[in-house]
Amino acid sequence: MRRLAGAIVAVAALVACSSPPDQPLKLDGNLLTVDNRSNQNWTSVEIWLNSYYRVTIPSLLAGGRFTVTLDDFVASQGQRFDLRRMPVRDLRLAAKLPDGSPIEIKKEFSANTLVDAFKGVGGKR
DSSP, rough: OHHHHHHHHHHHHHHHOOOOOOSEEEETEEEEEEEEOOOSSHHHEEEEETTTEEEEEEEEEOOEEEEEEEEEOOOOSOOOTTTTTSSSOOOEEEEOTTTTTTEEEEEEHHHHHHHHTTTTOOOOO
């Protein structure tokens, strides 16, 4: 019985000390990682940066991950996003689930998130 109680306390301490799970849209400098943690495939995936620049991929499998540099985001007239000259203000994903219903994910930014995104890039703060 004491072993069981000790194990429960150890698990509770481990859970309390663990960090919250990463967001589905994670910025690390000039690199964006999209993490599909759902059990459904996403199709017609569009990732929008500052509502103007975009990257598309045909699909992202359930449990899959996609990484892209911010330099790969392109506007409709062919302009490329440049993190050294433009801040990231908005980041969102739009896709379709297997039944055709839409899924939308918007990254929430805090002041610390924006500062962390610029580390090591040489962008303006």
